[in-house]
Amino acid sequence: MHRHVADAAKEPDLIELRPGLVCLRFEIMKIYSALGAVRHLLDTGTVEPGDTLVDSSSGIYAHALALACHRYGLRCHIVGSTTVDRTLKVQLEILGATLEQMPPSENLGLDQNRRVRRIEEILRENPRYHWMRQYHDSVHYLGYHEVARQLGAMIPLGPLTIVGGVGTGASTGSIASYLREHDRDVELVGVQPFGSVTFGAEHTSDPEMIIAGIGSSIEFRNVRHACYDRLHWVSYGHATAGAVDLLRTSGVFAGLSAGASYLAALWERELDRDRTYVVIAADTGHRYVDAFAKHTTTEIGDLRPAKAASQDEIALPWTVMDWCRGEHTDARDCG
Known part of the structure; x- marks a missing residue:
C-alpha cells in the first residue's frame, strides 16, 4: 500500500x-525529480516542514512539486506559464499550492524569461522561500x-x-x-x-x-x-x-x-x-x-x-x- x-x-x-x-x-x-529533491533538502536541513518552496513551471513540474510538498508538509508557490490549464489550476488550489500565472505572451521564450524574473522578485520580497531551480540545480x-x-x-x-x-x-x-x-x-x-x-x-x-x-x-x-x-x-x-x-x-x-x-x-x-x-x-x-x-x-x-x-x-x-x-x-x- x-x-x-x-x-x-x-x-x-x-x-x-x-x-x-x-x-x-x-x-x-517529474514526481521523481520533485520527491528526490525535496527529500534531500529536508534530510540536509536546507528546508523544514512548513517552509515555502517556489519554482517556475509550464504545468507538469508544478503538479509534481505540489504533490511532493503535500506529502512532506511544505508550502508551494508556482509561477506558472500561460499554458497552465484549468484542470491543473483546480488541483493545485485544492492541494494547497498557490499559482501565479503569467499573462499570454507572444512566445514561450518570453513567457519563460518573464517567469524567472518574477521568481527573483518574489525571493527579494520573501528571502526565506526556497527556489527549487528545476532548470539549474543538479x-x-x-x-x-x-x-x-x-x-x-x-x-x-x-x-x-x-x-x-x-x-x-x-x-x-x-x-x-x-x-x-x-x-x-x-x-x-x-x-x-x-x-x-x-x-x-x-x-x-x-x-x-x-x-x-x-x-x-x-x-x-x-x-x-x-x-x-x-x-x-x-x-x-x-x-x-x-x-x-x-x-x-x-x-x-x-x-x-x-x-x-x-x-x-x-x-x-x-x-x-x-x-x-x-x-x-x-x-x-x-x-x-x-x-x-x-x-x-x-x-x-x-x-x-x-x-x-x-x-x-x-x-x-x-x-x-x-x-x-x-x-x-x-x-x-x-x-
Whole structure:
C-alpha cells in the first residue's frame, strides 16, 4: 500500500511496442525529480516542514512539486506559464499550492524569461522561500536513480539505447549515468525542439511552438552535455505525427515529447537491431489533446531526419546529429 498518492502516481509502466522497442510510460514523471529533491533538502536541513518552496513551471513540474510538498508538509508557490490549464489550476488550489500565472505572451521564450524574473522578485520580497531551480540545480538528478534501478531490473542484460526529451537533463541524463556507473552498455539519445539553446539550435524556429518541457530559449544549466551520444531536433508537426502513431499502434496516449522520442527511436532502431530501445513517455497526452484532435494521418515510416555535422546545419522538420558525449560544436571532433 502506498503512503501517499505521489508514490503511486510516479510509478512507470514498461510496455513493449515492437520487438526490441519498449516504452517507459509515466503519468507524471517529474514526481521523481520533485520527491528526490525535496527529500534531500529536508534530510540536509536546507528546508523544514512548513517552509515555502517556489519554482517556475509550464504545468507538469508544478503538479509534481505540489504533490511532493503535500506529502512532506511544505508550502508551494508556482509561477506558472500561460499554458497552465484549468484542470491543473483546480488541483493545485485544492492541494494547497498557490499559482501565479503569467499573462499570454507572444512566445514561450518570453513567457519563460518573464517567469524567472518574477521568481527573483518574489525571493527579494520573501528571502526565506526556497527556489527549487528545476532548470539549474543538479539535486533533481537524485530522484531518477530509482527509475534507473527499476529499468535495469525490468530489462534483461544487454545493450540499451534510451531515447527521451532532454529538458533539464535530470531525467534522461540521470537514468543513463546511473546505469553506466553500474556497468550497463547504455547509449543516450536526446530529443530537442527547434529554437532550444541547450545544444545550439537557438538560430532555428518552429512556427508552431517550442514543445514544452524538453527544450527552452533560456539556458538549462543542469544539463550534462557529456551524457548524450546523439541528438534529434524534432518539429511540432513530426512530434504530433509520432504521438498519433504511438496511440494508434499501441494504445499509449502520451505527450508530444513522447511522440518525438518514439519517432527518433524508430529511426535509431534501424541502425542496430541488437540493442533494446527505451522510449521515455514522461506524461500523458491530455494537455495536448488539441494537437491530437487536429491530426492528419501521416505515414511516419516515410519520415527521415537530415544528418548534421554541426549546429549550423540543424533545420526543420527533423535533424539528427552525433554528439559523442562531448560539449564540442562539431561532431567531426569525436574520436
